[in-house]
Amino acid sequence: MHLIGELAAILATALFIFALHWMGDPKTARRGVFAGVTGMTVAVLATWIQPEIVHHAWIFLAIIAGFAVGIPLSRVPLTAVPQRTALSHAFGGLAAGLVGTAEYFLWVGEHSAQLTPFRTSALVVEVILGFLTFTGSLMAAGKLQEVRWIPQRPVTYPGQNFVNLGVLGLAAALGVVLVLHPTAAWSGQVFIAIAALALIFGVLLIIPIGGADMPTVISILNAYAGLAAVAMGFVLDSKLLVTAGALDGSSGLILSIIMCKAMNRSFTNVLFGAFGKAQPAVAAGEQKEWKQESVEGAAQLLEQARSVVIIPGYGMAVAQAQHKVRELYDALTKRGVTVKFAIHPVAGRMPGHMNVLLAEANIPYSALVEMDEINPEMPQCDVALVLGANDVVNPAARYAKSTPIYGMPIIDADKAKTVIAVKRSKNPGFAGIDNELYVLDNTWMLFGDAKAVLGDLVKQFGSGGIH
Amino acid sequence: MNDFSSVLFVFVLATFIGLGVIRRVSRLLYTPLMSLTNAISAIAVVGSIVVTGADHPLTIRILGAVALFASMTNIVSGFMITDRMLKMFKKQ
Numbered sequence: 066m067h068l069i070g071e072l073a074a075i076l077a078t079a080l081f082i083f084a085l086h087w088m089g090d091p092k093t094a095r096r097g098v099f100a101g102v103t104g105m106t107v108a109v110l111a112t113w114i115q116p117e118i119v120h121h122a123w124i125f126l127a128i129i130a131g132f133a134v135g136i137p138l139s140r141v142p143l144t145a146v147p148q149r150t151a152l153s154h155a156f157g158g159l160a161a162g163l164v165g166t167a168e169y170f171l172w173v174g175e176h177s178a179q180l181t182p183f184r185t186s187a188l189v190v191e192v193i194l195g196f197l198t199f200t201g202s203l204m205a206a207g208k209l210q211e212v213r214w215i216p217q218r219p220v221t222y223p224g225q226n227f228v229n230l231g232v233l234g235l236a237a238a239l240g241v242v243l244v245l246h247p248t249a250a251w252s253g254q255v256f257i258a259i260a261a262l263a264l265i266f267g268v269l270l271i272i273p274i275g276g277a278d279m280p281t282v283i284s285i286l287n288a289y290a291g292l293a294a295v296a297m298g299f300v301l302d303s304k305l306l307v308t309a310g311a312l313d314g315s316s317g318l319i320l321s322i323i324m325c326k327a328m329n330r331s332f333t334n335v336l337f338g339a340f341g342k343a344q345p346a347v348a349a350g351e352q353k354e355w356k357q358e359s360v361e362g363a364a365q366l367l368e369q370a371r372s373v374v375i376i377p378g379y380g381m382a383v384a385q386a387q388h389k390v391r392e393l394y395d396a397l398t399k400r401g402v403t404v405k406f407a408i409h410p411v412a413g414r415m416p417g418h419m420n421v422l423l424a425e426a427n428i429p430y431s432a433l434v435e436m437d438e439i440n441p442e443m444p445q446c447d448v449a450l451v452l453g454a455n456d457v458v459n460p461a462a463r464y465a466k467s468t469p470i471y472g473m474p475i476i477d478a479d480k481a482k483t484v485i486a487v488k489r490s491k492n493p494g495f496a497g498i499d500n501e502l503y504v505l506d507n508t509w510m511l512f513g514d515a516k517a518v519l520g521d522l523v524k525q526f527g528s529g530g531i532h
Numbered sequence: 533m534n535d536f537s538s539v540l541f542v543f544v545l546a547t548f549i550g551l552g553v554i555r556r557v558s559r560l561l562y563t564p565l566m567s568l569t570n571a572i573s574a575i576a577v578v579g580s581i582v583v584t585g586a587d588h589p590l591t592i593r594i595l596g597a598v599a600l601f602a603s604m605t606n607i608v609s610g611f612m613i614t615d616r617m618l619k620m621f622k623k624q
Contacts, residue, residue, distance in 0.1 A: 085569070088557045089556045090558060091621040094561055094564065095615060101611060105571070105575065108575055108577075108578055109577060113581055117582070128604050130604070132604065134605045135610075139609040140612075143617070146567075146613070157574060157606055160574070160576050160577075160579075164579045164596065167595040297576055299536075299539055302539060306575055306578065308542060313569040313572060314547070314573075315554055318551075319554045319555060416562035416565075417562030417566075424622070
């Protein structure tokens, strides 16, 4: 029986690595899901048939419940994918925290010899990471879902970092105490205190974080969830768990690094340097005025262009405008206009968010171009259509040292011959900075909900308004 | 101590493999990548199965069952939504 378990673990590990390998290309990616499912099934069955498992009904019921909740969660609209992802990090953290808690109290009661210093340390790490990921991710999911009683805007107060680090430091200190005295009469209380502090820390960690930082934060929480699984692997002495957790953790790490680079910020800056605080606007001489364009005029500009670059942002996701984008894409390509999409790494609320939305609208992925590839082409672009993106096209990032977006790589929309910017309101973007792109001589504004504006634009092409 | 070092060894190697493989993932697919790795790390389900199914005290098994439910939710929704998203990526 033990041999079956070991072989199954090796097979599952190999399948998981192949699953990620196949994600390298959209053509092979679905094979990766199949490999992952197979690996998971093998591992679950091999564990289930072990002789010490006797309460089959319990396992069965929990699995059924998992399907009952998991299936609807997999059918959410794609605009809600960031929330779903945050929620799944929360579930991953919760599972690690609970298994850690169960193992600790099991061993403290019956097999205290199991609580070696090493294993107890791993338990402490598992429980801290697991529970902080749980509440932190729940907060992030709540913010993304715009749950009413969770503040959307970053909440900051004096001494915040001191409080946060204090809570985490206290949990870590209690962890050291627990490693030194794993089985004392009061150790159970210490353990519960650690878990409680971790739960509190997760909430405190996410309170000061705002929407534009979500891609980074989700990636960091992804890494934590993976590391919690690794710690669980150390506790249970399971190489399969350690490997799968390490794959998840390294994925979260790489995505976090990419997101941080795309915002020109460091990890610590994202976590401890609340972004949303409005900075004084750049004093750029006299305040310039926007020039508003009519839908007809915008349609004409697009129609006469040879190449159009569409720059989508969170505004497109909020308005669920991706299908209208597709209609515009069709109308323009039919007229021989080359249409490309410029995707900034942090556009939207999670890594890859824009790509998935546009793919949902059946836009071929060959038309989706990364920032670094599109920027050299921008001076040749006739019309840049900015669609609910703001900070990622703000030229102030190049020179305005006083703004939080300084140094952030941007899509060079301002270098296009003409810019049309679709914007929901006249408020400044997330970072609270005026966007001078909107007042450039060659920029025309279209105010309104992205979906409605695009719908009107498409009508111009369809109804014979333009031939 | 021996166990500890061999598991640590596996962790270090797996991290290097992870970094190497993930680095090659297409940027188009970062959202499905995250849901896939999330489903994979729900392999923590094997831990919950042992805690839930073995002959342990009731409270322990309840903790295990909740953990098992949480992991299973991640497995099901993670793999299903990944596949749903990947189906949408078409070249032309």
